[in-house]
Amino acid sequence: MSQINGNYPSRVLQDAVEAIGSLPGVGSRSALRLALHLLRQPSESIHQFACAVDRLATDVHYCRHCMMVSDGDVCSICADAKRDHRTICVVESVRDVMSIEATGQYKGVYHVLGGIISPINGIAPSDLHIKELLARLEEGMEVILALSGDVEGETTSFYLYRQIASLGVKVTTLARGLGFGDDLEYADALTLGRSIVARQPFKP
């Protein structure tokens, strides 16, 4: 690593390497490699790259219903009359929406919390879009808590459940167990144990 912490031949190059190296998972060596790659491109390509990134700061909107990234005031899912607007799937981030959408199995709408309760990272319930979620709920709706299975995800699910339970809303969560096609031999003990406890009727 030492050879690239030294002197950069150009302040402009150094600034670009430091900017790229500030991205998560991009080390200083990779950042230099990427900056030099960009430098070899035509000016117009570099400019287009920079513009595409810059527009993240200026041109991205958030859906006023589900808080999802959107090009307009309402996202395409919330604007779709064919979706079931009485089933709301609560997720942590935009990526989760994209993952669930890619399955093609879900016809309800979403609510993006924008994070997860995490005292260690200083994220309190008030930092999340929980108020906006509660404002959307009406009696008879279903809320699917589709958060991650770790301690923070469980904590957030429990917190939301406490807030929602009294509103006459059905609260569900994702089924957990062995993945389809998973081999017992390679399953972790926790998942396998819970799969046995939560065993289901065999449907031939």
Add this chain to the structure above:
Amino acid sequence: MSQINGNYPSRVLQDAVEAIGSLPGVGSRSALRLALHLLRQPSESIHQFACAVDRLATDVHYCRHCMMVSDGDVCSICADAKRDHRTICVVESVRDVMSIEATGQYKGVYHVLGGIISPINGIAPSDLHIKELLARLEEGMEVILALSGDVEGETTSFYLYRQIASLGVKVTTLARGLGFGDDLEYADALTLGRSIVARQPFKP
């Protein structure tokens, strides 16, 4: 991979992911992760990032002597009177200069070819800064061919040698052999074989 080749919730996000994903070694999943990371930053940070990259297109100059990336017309190495300007180390890229500089062992100057002769990739000698190198050479100088040890590097070294040899210039190349501290057991056969053939006097 399938879940992110689907519909992006925002055209702006999609453009940013595609731009980031066009970088070498950055897959579409990583590109989405990086774009969403940037999206979570304050607008000012995103803008700074984009500016730092954009300036690669507008504010980077190349040293008129050694063709190295520079902030001005002449790079700091060529402008340094304490360096030996009669020893020129020929390298493929800016990165190689930084690697050699980091060793602190070299006091001469450089010449950046900007690539390597590669018929497969359509890179001919005329695409490299060879003419500029020849224009710098004077009788009694030393040229160190510090190119990579693969076929293309060897080909380029040989081509340069043919061009330079008649100019009364001393041509040298990097010492090759086992790395310092290397274990014989793990050395590749080619390197070990050449190390034996090119054995050197033992200096206790």
